Amino acid sequence: HKPMRFKVTAMSQSKSHWASINEDLVTHLKHSIPIRPPLVVFEPMHHLTFAAPETTAPALCIAACELVGGRREEAMAAASALHLIHAAYYAHEHLPLTDRARPKPKINHAFGPNIELLTGDGLVPFGFELLARSNDLTAQDNSDKILRVITEIARAAGPQGVIDGQYCNFLYTQSNWKDSSQVEMIKRVSEKKEGELHACAAACGAIVGGGSEEEIEKLRKYGLYVGMIKGMLYGIGRNYEKCLVKEEVDKLRTLALNELRDFNNGVELEAISSLVEAELCNA
Amino acid sequence: HKPMRFKVTAMSQSKSHWASINEDLVTHLKHSIPIRPPLVVFEPMHHLTFAAPETTAPALCIAACELVGGRREEAMAAASALHLIHAAYYAHEHLPLTDRARPKPKINHAFGPNIELLTGDGLVPFGFELLARSNDLTAQDNSDKILRVITEIARAAGPQGVIDGQYCNFLYTQSNWKDSSQVEMIKRVSEKKEGELHACAAACGAIVGGGSEEEIEKLRKYGLYVGMIKGMLYGIGRNYEKCLVKEEVDKLRTLALNELRDFNNGVELEAISSLVEAELCNA
Numbered sequence: 017h018k019p020m021r022f023k024v025t026a027m028s029q030s031k032s033h034w035a036s037i038n039e040d041l042v043t044h045l046k047h048s049i050p051i052r053p054p055l056v057v058f059e060p061m062h063h064l065t066f067a068a069p070e071t072t073a074p075a076l077c078i079a080a081c082e083l084v085g086g087r088r089e090e091a092m093a094a095a096s097a098l099h100l101i102h103a104a105y106y107a108h109e110h111l112p113l114t115d116r117a118r119p120k121p122k123i124n125h126a127f128g129p130n131i132e133l134l135t136g137d138g139l140v141p142f143g144f145e146l147l148a149r150s151n152d153l154t155a156q157d158n159s160d161k162i163l164r165v166i167t168e169i170a171r172a173a174g175p176q177g178v179i180d181g182q183y184c185n186f187l188y189t190q191s192n193w194k195d196s197s198q199v200e201m202i203k204r205v206s207e208k209k210e211g212e213l214h215a216c217a218a219a220c221g222a223i224v225g226g227g228s229e230e231e232i233e234k235l236r237k238y239g240l241y242v243g244m245i246k247g248m249l250y251g252i253g254r255n256y257e258k259c260l261v262k263e264e265v266d267k268l269r270t271l272a273l274n275e276l277r278d279f280n281n282g283v284e285l286e287a288i289s290s291l292v293e294a295e296l297c298n299a
Numbered sequence: 300h301k302p303m304r305f306k307v308t309a310m311s312q313s314k315s316h317w318a319s320i321n322e323d324l325v326t327h328l329k330h331s332i333p334i335r336p337p338l339v340v341f342e343p344m345h346h347l348t349f350a351a352p353e354t355t356a357p358a359l360c361i362a363a364c365e366l367v368g369g370r371r372e373e374a375m376a377a378a379s380a381l382h383l384i385h386a387a388y389y390a391h392e393h394l395p396l397t398d399r400a401r402p403k404p405k406i407n408h409a410f411g412p413n414i415e416l417l418t419g420d421g422l423v424p425f426g427f428e429l430l431a432r433s434n435d436l437t438a439q440d441n442s443d444k445i446l447r448v449i450t451e452i453a454r455a456a457g458p459q460g461v462i463d464g465q466y467c468n469f470l471y472t473q474s475n476w477k478d479s480s481q482v483e484m485i486k487r488v489s490e491k492k493e494g495e496l497h498a499c500a501a502a503c504g505a506i507v508g509g510g511s512e513e514e515i516e517k518l519r520k521y522g523l524y525v526g527m528i529k530g531m532l533y534g535i536g537r538n539y540e541k542c543l544v545k546e547e548v549d550k551l552r553t554l555a556l557n558e559l560r561d562f563n564n565g566v567e568l569e570a571i572s573s574l575v576e577a578e579l580c581n582a
Contacts, residue, residue: 108416131466163431166427170431175341
């Protein structure tokens with residue numbers, strides 16, 4: 017069965033493509049956040065940056081940049097900022113506050129809550145600093161592109177994006193939802209949390225990679241669907257029966273792949289589309 | 300006593316100058332953070348933006364812009380971002396975490412800790428978004444200036460600025476300092492917290508107002524000294540005898556006024572220098 021074998025090869029190529037993207041990203045982050053004085057600040061920063069579980073948004077940003085013909089390093093600052101914001105919010109989501117139940121799953125805290133709160137507060141501006149300074153690293157002036165990316169990331173990370181999703185998530189855990197509205201709530205939280213972040217990540221990758229406005233918008237939508245699938249399967253949706261959201265996930269997968277129809281650069285396209293294919297294998 | 304009367308008039312002119320700056324800033328912030336859907340997000344955002352006590356950094360940013368010949372509205376986005384970051388950190392400083400004593404002074408919490416944590420997290424990217432978007436509001440392309448201001452504000456708000464100061468403050472409250480090192484610690488925390496923020500505020504005002512590099516650096520130093528005085532008198536230093544820091548404050552005041560020597564635009568200079576003069580009246 018030759019076609020089958022080709023499929024397997026493509027899948028494993030995609031896997032190694034993602035692995036190489038993530039490796040480069042980690043190298044870049046380690047370089048950007050060295051353990052340097054003041055140690056009392058940079059040690060917890062370094063630790064919490066890598067303590068957060070990997071999220072696909074930064075890698076998607078890089079993959080989208082490559083898909084539109086950009087070079088990997090052009091997306092590195094935006095991908096790093098996205099990871100730092102994710103790490104900051106992850107730390108804050110797991111803070112023991114007096115008015116909420118101990119976060120689950122229980123995670124290992126290397127530092128006290130006060131330091132983790134402060135470190136999260138430090139990671140966000142640090143991400144924007146990396147991004148704003150990235151203009152000085154290139155020969156040409158990209159300030160317009162970078163300002164656009166800052167606007168995109170700030171909006172997705174802010175009160176109309178991830179923060180809105182976290183509010184909804186919080187309200188959700190406080191109330192009892194009937195079965196009929198449960199899927200809607202899971203969908204809404206996933207759209208705002210993982211969805212907005214992945215949409216922004218893919219759009220930013222396309223922006224820095226020099227994609228056309230049409231490509232940027234297609235990749236934004238692709239990212240939105242990818243993020244929503246992630247949220248519905250592994251985010252807020254992870255505590256529910258997979259069959260509850262299966263129908264929605266199937267619809268989103270079709271919508272996602274539709275957005276990629278007009279792209280046709282072999283390896284990059286295989287890699288990026290494998291994001292939603294792999295999801296479904298697990299579901 | 301004519302000179303005396305002139306002095307009084309100048310002081311009251313300065314007062315009304317600051318009052319008008321702060322009034323314009325509040326108007327701008329109210330306009331930028333309307334109470335709009337999602338209400339569950341924007342109501343606490345609006346509330347916490349104005350619940351934080353007034354700080355002089357945003358007003359100093361506007362005054363520095365005017366001092367170098369810029370127009371007030373050119374500094375409005377930077378001043379707003381500075382205020383939003385201050386408001387976010389103020390909310391986070393007063394969160395009841397399980398591992399720290401109840402913050403003092405006790406403040407009135409309109410929302411639960413979880414919402415206040417999230418709202419603080421939302422205010423910071425929102426500030427960067429306002430700033431990044433401000434380029435679209437003007438006829439000319441200021442993207443280079445705005446990127447520079449974003450870098451400045453992100454650095455001052457991050458792990459090498461205010462966050463470093465907050466870490467030190469936290470360590471400070473956990474240990475016993477001997478009298479001899481107490482002043483040094485108060486000085487260090489004030490330098491990092493209020494100092495860096497005011498330095499950045501004044502520098503950013505000068506940048507957006509079109510000041511020369513020399514003017515930017517003079518105003519940055521002026522801001523640093525102003526902020527340090529604030530911190531030593533009303534920040535971490537407020538719990539100590541004023542006489543403990545009086546000598547340092549006197550030195551800083553002289554250094555501060557020295558930086559203003561080469562500026563000579565009447566009303567604006569009176570206003571900006573009144574910041575350190577008023578401090579000493581209260582001390």
